[in-house]
Amino acid sequence: MVPVSYYLSLSAVLFTIGVVGVLVKRNPIQVFMCIELMLNAANLTFIALGRFYGTSVGEMYVIFALAVAAAEVSVGLGIIVTIFRTRQSIDLDETALLKS
């Protein structure tokens, strides 16, 4: 059986990749993917620890998280599509409209 620390390490690595991606990418699609990556890293942690403690609570949370993520993705992509329609560009640095 794979020790739980492996899962956690993997999860940490994925999360970090996600964070760095969010911070450095200018394409919102890529930023989105990175956010998903962070989300799934957290999900992985849940499942690993759930198995480690022998409960199903972890999996339950993951199912909730997946449902919420699905909704969030649809809204997020919708926003991105709208931005593209109005501005012909989805570059994040060009949409800094609230900048003073």
Added chain:
Amino acid sequence: MNLQFAQLILWLPLLGFLFCSTSGLYIKDRALQKRLTTIIAPGVVLASFVIALLVTLQFGSTPREIIALIPGTSIYDPWIRFGGFRVNFNEVIDPLSLVMSLVVTGVGGLIHVYSVGYMKDDRDYTRFFTYFNLFIFMMLLLVLGDNFLLMFVGWEGVGVCSYLLISFWFTDEANARAGNKAFIVNRVGDLGFSLGIMSIWSYFGTVSFYTPQHRGVLELANHVGRVLDVTGGVVPTAVITMICLLLFVGAVGKSAQIPLFVWLPDAMAGPTPVSALIHAATMVTAGVVMLSRCSFLFVHSAVALHVVAWVGLATAFMAATMALVQTDIKKVLAYSTISQLGYMFMACGVGDFSDGIFHVVTHAFFKALLFLGAGAVIHSMLGEQDMRKMGGLKKKLPATWAVMIIATYSIAGFPLLSGFWSKDAILDSASRSFAGDGTLLYAGGLITAFLTAFYMNRLMWKTFYTQERFTDGQLHTHHHGDSDDSGHGEDQGNGHVHPSPGTMMWPLYILAILAAGFGWFAGPYGPSGGNLLDKFLAPSIAPLSLGGLHPQADLMSPVAGYLLSSLIAIAGLVLAAVMYGRRMESGAILEPAAADASPLVQFLRNNWGFDALYNLIFIKGGGLLAERGLMRGVETDTINAAGDGIAKSVGGISHLLRRIQTGYVRNYALVMLVGAVTLVVGMLVGVMQH
């Protein structure tokens, strides 16, 4: 004795007011509305008068319950209550309030009747009577209220009504200005009055005059040499003096004494019945009524009485000198009102409050008569008020002349007429002033009496005698024979025949009888042993001895006094007759231009410079203070600067903070990350420490 129905004295005029003010809503037929107004508006006032008369008669027959309280309505009991402050809506029925109610409703009612004819062609006939009824109601509230607050309500009420009536023809800007002036000058006095009421509340613990438990202000002051408060403590004399002087400031404003008299001459702007109502029956007498009502307080303060007496004398003299040079017939009467009010104040100031009221009553008769007569003259002259352009009217208006001559001789103090008795009573009391300055007061009073006789006969000569100084056709009565009803509305004399001249003339006849005979009736040689009014008023008026003051000995015997004042009055009348009779005979019809230009005449005509002084101090000075001081100094440089400063510093700080908002999502995400990391590290540190 059941006096509940005495409430109607107060409420009937209010009903009339309510009818007049709302009738336009449900009576669409204007002619019908006018007819109903004609019946109801004077009707309610006269009905009030009848009730007041009945109550007075009932009162005189049962002298034991001489002061009665009537709870206004149980709904308003208490009328005002917050914290420990409690005021009931009570009316006080006592000799003073009854005498004043009779004067207000009686003379007021006659003026109402006169106005029916006078105003009949006015567009705003019903509006006029709305104000008139409200005026009567407010004045009755003032005299009947059993506490200072009710009195104050009435006090302000007559102020409002005088404003409304003086500027009744408000389309003319001068009238609107005169109304404003009356209102604003009165405000100064009202400030003093309200401060006085507050002081009374804080020192006495009550503002009622009388209470069923005998804890009213006047009852608390009814101890020889000391004044108690509600809890039984002694109120110091200095406080009484302060309260009396504050109340006096209010009286000075309402009764047009120095220095607040300037509004009264301008108050001539209203229709003539308004002048009669304001000058004779209501409004200006309010100050004297208030002083008499508070006589129990005033006798405890010799200082306050002294101030009252001398302000009264100064006003009487000064206004009389101003009246000498007026050319406008109504202005002469206005200044004479101020002068007569000065007499009343002098009477109050020497502690002879009941003779002050006596003069209020007789003055109400002859001054109402003079104004109504002057109204008749003015309107038969088609609105001409300048006496230089009148003359010889005796032939044209014999009836008006007859009533005017009675009123003139009465106010001048011609022997045995009303004004003689009341004025002489005042002069007599003044000569025995408790402070020992009786000789001065008496001399001042006599000089003023001489001036009064002079300027009143001057008015008569310029108006009624010698030859006519107007062009034919200017006189209204030429157009319809010799009918002597004259003064009606704003009719331009186009041959219009008056259907009911009687309604305007018979009030004058009644007033003429009273102006001639009332003084004898109430004076020292009247029926039932004489001094009826003094005796009747006695329970409402504090004797001087209450404050430990005593009148001095007589200067001369009463008969000598009567002779002297008769001589003075006749001398004044004769001098005027000789001067103006001769001047007009000699062809110098108008006052010579030289006399007009003399500095003394100019000085008198300019109100002794009071108007100019107030203009300089309050209008110009106030304007400068507002513009230079308050607007630039305070508003711009302080308040605006402070406001702008705050706004600017907030703006500066937010300008700095704004830089945080880059608009780049990843910056925000980075901040979130840093925050989250800090949080997690902090938690880990915490976990490790335990």
